[in-house]
Structure formats: structure tokens, C-alpha cells
Amino acid sequence: MTKLTDPTQLQLTAGGELRHFLTTEGASRELLREILTTADSFVDMNSQSVKKVPLLRGKTVVNLFFENSTRTRSTFELAAKRLSADVLNLDIGTSSAKKGETLKDTLQNLQAMASDMFVVRHHDSGAAHFIAQHVTPDVAIINAGDGRHAHPTQGMLDMLTIHRHKGDFSALKVAIVGDILHSRVARSEIHALRALGAGEIRVIAPKTLLPRGLEALGVKVYFDLAQGLKDVDVVIMLRLQLERMSSAFLPSQSEFYSLYGLTRERLKLAHPDAIVMHPGPINRGVEIESEVADGCQSLILKQVGYGIAVRMAVMSMAMSGQTRQAAALAETVR
Amino acid sequence: MKIQITGGRVIDPANQLDAHQDLYISAGKIVALGSSPAGFVADQVIDASGQIVCPGLIDLQAHLREPGDTRKGTIASESAAAVAGGVTTLCCPPSTLPVLDSTAVARLIQDKADQVGLARVLPLGALTRGLEGGQLSNMVALQEAGCVALANARHPIASTQTLMRCMEYAATFDVLLMLHAKDADLTAGGCAHDGITCTRLGLPGIPETAETLDVARCLLLAEQTGVRLHLCQLSAQRSVQLVRDAQQRGVAVTADVAIPYLFLCDEDLDGFSSDYHLDPPLRDRCDMAGLREGLASGVITAICSDHQPQDAAAKEAPFASTEPGMIGLETLLPLTLRLVEDNVLTLDEAIRKLTAGPAAVLGLDLGHLSVGVSADICIFDPQAQWSLTQATTRSKGLNSPFMDAALTGQVTCSLLKGRVVYTR
Numbered sequence: 141m142t143k144l145t146d147p148t149q150l151q152l153t154a155g156g157e158l159r160h161f162l163t164t165e166g167a168s169r170e171l172l173r174e175i176l177t178t179a180d181s182f183v184d185m186n187s188q189s190v191k192k193v194p195l196l197r198g199k200t201v202v203n204l205f206f207e208n209s210t211r212t213r214s215t216f217e218l219a220a221k222r223l224s225a226d227v228l229n230l231d232i233g234t235s236s237a238k239k240g241e242t243l244k245d246t247l248q249n250l251q252a253m254a255s256d257m258f259v260v261r262h263h264d265s266g267a268a269h270f271i272a273q274h275v276t277p278d279v280a281i282i283n284a285g286d287g288r289h290a291h292p293t294q295g296m297l298d299m300l301t302i303h304r305h306k307g308d309f310s311a312l313k314v315a316i317v318g319d320i321l322h323s324r325v326a327r328s329e330i331h332a333l334r335a336l337g338a339g340e341i342r343v344i345a346p347k348t349l350l351p352r353g354l355e356a357l358g359v360k361v362y363f364d365l366a367q368g369l370k371d372v373d374v375v376i377m378l379r380l381q382l383e384r385m386s387s388a389f390l391p392s393q394s395e396f397y398s399l400y401g402l403t404r405e406r407l408k409l410a411h412p413d414a415i416v417m418h419p420g421p422i423n424r425g426v427e428i429e430s431e432v433a434d435g436c437q438s439l440i441l442k443q444v445g446y447g448i449a450v451r452m453a454v455m456s457m458a459m460s461g462q463t464r465q466a467a468a469l470a471e472t473v474r
Numbered sequence: 475m476k477i478q479i480t481g482g483r484v485i486d487p488a489n490q491l492d493a494h495q496d497l498y499i500s501a502g503k504i505v506a507l508g509s510s511p512a513g514f515v516a517d518q519v520i521d522a523s524g525q526i527v528c529p530g531l532i533d534l535q536a537h538l539r540e541p542g543d544t545r546k547g548t549i550a551s552e553s554a555a556a557v558a559g560g561v562t563t564l565c566c567p568p569s570t571l572p573v574l575d576s577t578a579v580a581r582l583i584q585d586k587a588d589q590v591g592l593a594r595v596l597p598l599g600a601l602t603r604g605l606e607g608g609q610l611s612n613m614v615a616l617q618e619a620g621c622v623a624l625a626n627a628r629h630p631i632a633s634t635q636t637l638m639r640c641m642e643y644a645a646t647f648d649v650l651l652m653l654h655a656k657d658a659d660l661t662a663g664g665c666a667h668d669g670i671t672c673t674r675l676g677l678p679g680i681p682e683t684a685e686t687l688d689v690a691r692c693l694l695l696a697e698q699t700g701v702r703l704h705l706c707q708l709s710a711q712r713s714v715q716l717v718r719d720a721q722q723r724g725v726a727v728t729a730d731v732a733i734p735y736l737f738l739c740d741e742d743l744d745g746f747s748s749d750y751h752l753d754p755p756l757r758d759r760c761d762m763a764g765l766r767e768g769l770a771s772g773v774i775t776a777i778c779s780d781h782q783p784q785d786a787a788a789k790e791a792p793f794a795s796t797e798p799g800m801i802g803l804e805t806l807l808p809l810t811l812r813l814v815e816d817n818v819l820t821l822d823e824a825i826r827k828l829t830a831g832p833a834a835v836l837g838l839d840l841g842h843l844s845v846g847v848s849a850d851i852c853i854f855d856p857q858a859q860w861s862l863t864q865a866t867t868r869s870k871g872l873n874s875p876f877m878d879a880a881l882t883g884q885v886t887c888s889l890l891k892g893r894v895v896y897t898r
Contacts, residue, residue: 242787242790242791243792244791264792265675265676265746265792266675266677266746266792266794269746269792270746286792287792288676288677288678289676327674327676351672352668352670352679353669353670354673356670356673357674
């Protein structure tokens with residue numbers, strides 16, 4: 141039977157190095173640790189006055205965004221520039237796709253421009269994986285969010301945040317709260333937390349916002365926020381799209397906030413040193429109280445900075461994996 | 475033209491026949507089995523030694539794509555695939571362009587099929603105009619124009635009142651309805667079975683109840699209206715249970731299953747291969763087991779290919795943006811034989827699900843080898859090892875997860891109305 145390569149294999153070279161970054165699912169603890177360690181060094185560099193390294197000098201990175209994004213795209217752009225790459229931003233959502241060009245044709249055109257790396261965001265789950273299989277082998281693909289499937293760099297920047305502020309994963313209880321069903325971030329976080337050996341992973345949401353059989357991913361499901369928050373070390377709030385009310389996932393903003401909103405009162409149920417995270421953009425008063433978002437336990441703004449470091453780490457690792465893979469291929473051809 | 479098929483093992487489930495016998499054909503009909511009729515001189519002798527001779531296969535669902543989508547398939551290309559797979563009779567659903575809701579389109583398809591002259595093509599007329607689920611089509615006229623049943627393809631009929639009236643009207647004129655059970659709301663936007671794999675892959679889900687709710691609705695309405703109902707391509711174990719309960723109450727309902735659902739499940743979607751994008755979606759292992767059990771127990775009386783050729787553009791995109799469906803005419807028989815190997819069916823039962831079973835659903839005098847019937851015959855080598863490849867498939871579509879898979883059992887010769895329409 142012709143079966144496409146498993147995504148976790150597809151993103152690695154024969155030697156097990158990263159060459160695409162498509163998902164955190166199935167990634168080894170060693171690989172994720174390597175990303176964190178590399179990112180850690182970039183965090184320090186980013187606080188210095190000269191913020192550039194030549195790791196991607198002479199390389200062309202194309203930001204291929206089929207879906208709107210400000211934060212993710214700009215942090216990818218900054219990350220690429222700090223690695224000395226040339227960056228091209230393509231907002232496909234408003235060009236080719238609307239003119240009826242197929243994704244494959246769009247890609248073939250971009251390939252012809254001799255790009256070295258595509259950073260891809262697409263509304264379809266599996267899009268990054270599809271692209272990784274349909275471009276020439278020497279283009280590295282970084283998944284910047286595909287449908288509800290994965291957003292691995294966001295997942296890893298959250299891991300970096302936890303790692304820097306809470307240390308050892310095995311001692312930690314982590315709660316993810318809100319719209320798990322539609323969240324690629326939650327999926328990438330869950331896989332990464334498991335790989336890194338987190339002590340306990342909880343998800344907290346009403347049944348309308350929980351995908352079926354989630355327990356199989358190794359999480360504990362809570363419907364009650366107070367129970368779920370009890371003694372946790374990390375609280376990750378997810379963004380709630382306001383259209384969930386009109387599409388009958390939830391009755392109203394106010395009811396959701398009264399049941400699942402993170403308030404100062406509720407945060408007291410967590411461990412006193414618990415940290416609060418959110419992938420942004422936040423909806424104040426919908427999923428999180430302003431005082432919590434701006435409070436001393438919140439790391440929401442720090443996450444943005446860590447995002448640049450993690451993206452630099454992943455881009456430099458994938459590019460070096462690609463280069464080595466290409467060299468190995470050339471060797472076998474000779 | 476007189477043909478003698480000699481040396482083969484004849485299996486004819488409808489006549490409870492399984493014996494090494496010769497078969498004699500004259501003027502398109504079977505004239506004798508066993509001993510030669512007096513004065514019979516064969517113009518052609520087909521040596522079937524080491525092979526199985528059975529009625530030509532009947533496929534309750536095969537999309538030919540003509541008229542309307544001829545870049546994906548034509549009546550000529552897909553009929554060629556059919557007879558290469560031993561399928562001599564097939565039903566084509568009404569989802570053509572224009573929709574098969576007029577006698578003109580019904581006649582066009584049959585005329586083309588006659589010109590091609592390979593397989594017997596039986597059109598399924600649209601139950602509602604334009605398949606839109608609003609207005610009833612001219613059911614009686616369509617039936618008179620050769621439609622063996624009416625169907626709404628994969629377009630759900632959202633209005634229960636419309637569905638009830640369709641059934642009442644059809645029941646008045648004893649028209650068979652072949653329906654896909656599909657709840658309009660619960661399937662909207664989905665592309666994968668709502669289970670653990672779907673959760674992991676982040677694909678929009680279609681819950682099992684999208685099918686079972688509509689199975690229940692169709693069964694209750696069929697019971698109320700007395701229509702002859704056939705449920706197409708069940709995908710869920712609980713659908714089988716619902717049909718079984720209705721059959722036990724005496725409701726006139728039959729059901730089929732498409733071959734991929736007996737071998738594949740949602741776990742195969744891992745890797746996002748669009749070859750596994752089917753409608754209804756592949757469900758879980760329990761459902762696969764439940765469908766196999768439904769076949770073995772006789773609740774499901776037919777296996778179909780649900781052949782759906784697609785062009786490259788329809789399949790080369792991220793999973794949710796691809797068109798569902800796979801080709802299946804040429805792999806229908808070898809995969810059904812795999813059920814014998816898996817001890818789900820005996821060889822006789824397996825052949826019955828492809829011949830007498832579907833013939834009974836349609837109420838047609840086909841699918842058996844009695845003296846006097848049309849000589850529609852499939853001859854296959856049960857031991858032959860082979861693979862379907864992109865180079866060898868006759869279908870215009872190349873979309874199958876069974877491409878290059880090891881298969882056992884290969885058709886060597888097909889006859890339609892006493893004429894050889896395929897030899898390997």
C-alpha cells in the first residue's frame with residue numbers, strides 16, 4: 141500500500157536531525173531539548189545590542205501565509221533577519237489562492253525562485269506536511285500553523301517559557317484552558333509536554349470545545365475550572381474566537397467567562413508560584429481578567445520575545461539539517 | 475456465436491452450484507451446463523482449467539463521471555476498468571453534470587454504454603431535481619427510461635417531510651430507493667471520522683451519528699411508507715445494528731458496504747494521505763469489524779466498489795481540500811476474496827455478495843448461471859498474485875490506497891451477453 145511518510149519521520153534527516161519542523165508529535169525528548177537549549181542561547185543574544193548572527197547568510201526564507209497573522213509572521217521575519225537571511229513575505233490569502241491557483245502550482249512557482257526555506261501557515265490541517273512532500277528535497281518547511289493540527293513553534297516557545305521560569309518538567313502540573321477543539325496550539329503543547337516528561341497535563345473546557353478521545357493523548361480532562369486549576373504550576377489560557385457563540389459552541393461570552401475565565405480569585409487555586417501564559421492575542425474579559433493578564437504571574441509578553449528565539453533555533457537547526465542531508469545525497473550520487 | 479467454457483470450477487451461489495462443469499453459450503444466453511446440448515459446435519472454446527467461473531459481478535455503485543466530468547473518467551474508460559475487474563453490470567449514481575434527473579440524461583448514458591459495449595450500465599435516477607432535496611423528480615418517467623432505482627447520491631435530503639413524500643410517492647409505484655444515510659448538519663464541513671485520529675490530526679470531524687441518525691430516520695420512514703429501501707455504503711457498526719433490527723421487524727430494507735470500509739479505518743489517515751479521504755469517512759476498527767460481521771450474518775447482502783475516479787488536481791492538496799473517493803472496480807474481486815482468507819465469508823458467500831446479492835437488491839434476473847439467462851460471466855484465477863499499478867489500471871483515476879498492494883485472485887476473462895468483453 142502506498143502510504144505517505146509519517147510526519148515525525150518526514151521532518152528528520154536519516155541521521156535524526158531536524159530538516160523540517162512540522163509537528164511536535166512523535167518528536168524525541170532529545171530533539172525538543174536541543175531546540176530549547178539552542179533557543180536559550182538566542183534569548184541571551186537577543187538582549188545584547190548586536191542581535192545578528194550569520195547562520196542563514198545568503199539563504200532566502202519565504203513567509204507563506206495563507207491565513208492572516210501579525211504576531212507569528214513578524215516574529216518569524218525578525219528571527220530570519222537576525223539569522224542574516226533574506227526574507228520574502230507572501231500573503232497568499234489575498235493573491236494566488238483567490239485567483240484559483242492550486243497550492244501545488246503556487247509552490248512550484250516559489251520553488252522556481254530558488255528559496256531555501258518556507259515558513260507556512262495554512263487553514264488546512266496537514267498543509268505543511270503536504271508541502272514538505274511536494275517541494276524539492278532541499279527546501280526546509282517550518283509549520284507556522286496548519287488548521288487545527290499543529291503550531292509547533294508556538295508549542296516550543298511555550299515550552300521554553302516553562303523551562304526558563306519553572307525548570308524541570310517532571311515536577312510540573314500544567315493546565316490548558318479553553319477552546320481545545322479548534323486549537324493547534326493546544327495539540328502542539330500537549331505532544332511537547334508529554335515528550336518532555338511533564339508531571340501532569342490537564343485540559344479544562346466544556347464538552348463542546350473538547351475533541352473526541354483526547355484522553356488518548358495522555359491528558360486529564362476537567363470540565364470544572366476550579367478542580368482543574370487546583371495546585372497547578374502552569375496555566376495556559378487559549379484564545380476564544382468570538383464566533384464560537386454564534387456557531388452554537390457556547391451560549392454567551394458572559395457565561396463562558398463566568399465558568400472558564402481566569403480571574404484573580406480562581407488563580408489562587410493554583411500553586412502560589414504558578415505562571416500564566418497565553419498564545420495571544422488575548423481577549424480581556426472573555427477568557428482572562430485584565431488584572432491577571434497584566435499581573436506578576438503573567439508571562440504573556442515574555443512569550444513573544446521567546447518566540448523569536450525559538451524560531452531562530454528551529455530555522456537554524458532545520459537549515460543545517462537540510463544542508464547536511466543535501467551533502468549526504470550528493471555523496472551517494474557520486 | 476457459440477462459446478464453450480471448459481475445465482473450470484463453476485460457482486453459482488444462487489443455484490447452490492459448485493462443481494467442475496462445462497458451460498455452453500449460444501446467442502448471448504447460457505444454453506447448458508455440464509453436458510453439451512445436442513448438435514452444439516462451439517465457435518470458441520475458453521479454457522478455464524484451474525480457474526473459477528462465476529456470474530458476472532454486479533456493482534451497485536460505480537461513478538463513471540460521464541456526462542460532465544470526463545477528465546476524471548468516461549463511460550468507455552470506466553467500463554473497461556469494470557470488465558477487467560469482472561464487473562459486467564454496474565449502477566451509476568445520478569451525480570453527473572447535468573444531474574441524472576431527466577430521461578434525456580438517462581438515455582444518453584445508456585446509449586453511450588451500449589456503443590462502448592463492455593459493461594451493462596444501469597442508471598440510478600435522481601430522487602429530487604438537481605439532487606437539491608426540494609422537488610421530487612419525475613420518478614415514473616425515469617424508471618421507464620431505464621433507471622433501476624432512484625437515489626440522491628451523496629446529497630443529504632435535509633427536509634424530513636420531503637424525504638417522507640419521496641418515499642410515499644416511490645412506494646405508490648414500487649420504485650426502489652437507494653439512499654446514502656447522511657445527516658446534512660452533522661456532515662457539514664467535516665472530512666474525517668470524529669475519533670482519536672481526527673483529534674490528533676486536527677481534521678474537522680464527522681461523528682458516527684451523522685450516519686446513524688439518518689439510518690434511523692430512513693428506516694422509520696420506510697416502515698411507515700412501505701417503500702422498498704436500500705441503504706448504500708454503510709460505514710458504522712451501529713448502522714448495521716439498526717438495519718438488523720428493522721429487518722427483524724419486517725421492514726423491506728437491504729444494505730451494502732463498499733469494499734474499502736472492510737479493510738481500512740480512520741487510523742490509516744495518519745500521514746494525511748488523500749487516498750484515504752472517503753465519504754462517508756473511514757471509521758474505527760470496531761466499525762470495520764461490525765461491517766464484516768454484518769456481511770457474515772447476512773444483514774448486508776452486497777459489496778460494491780463505490781468506484782470514484784479523480785484527477786490529480788482533486789487529490790493533490792491538503793487532506794480537507796481534496797475530493798473524497800477512490801477507484802475500486804479492478805480491486806473489488808481480489809479484495810472480496812481476501813475476506814475468504816480472513817474467514818469472514820466462505821468463497822460461495824463472497825461470490826454471492828457480488829452477484830446474486832446485488833441482483834436481489836435490484837430485483838433483476840441477473841447474477842446467476844441458470845439456463846436461459848444472459849451469459850454474463852466472470853472467469854478468474856483464484857491463485858494469481860498481482861498488483862494494480864498506475865500503468866496497468868484501465869480507469870482514468872489513479873486514486874487508490876490499494877495501488878501496488880499485493881492482491882490474490884485475478885480476472886482472466888469477462889463475458890457480457892455471451893460476448894467476450896475482456897481477456898487478460
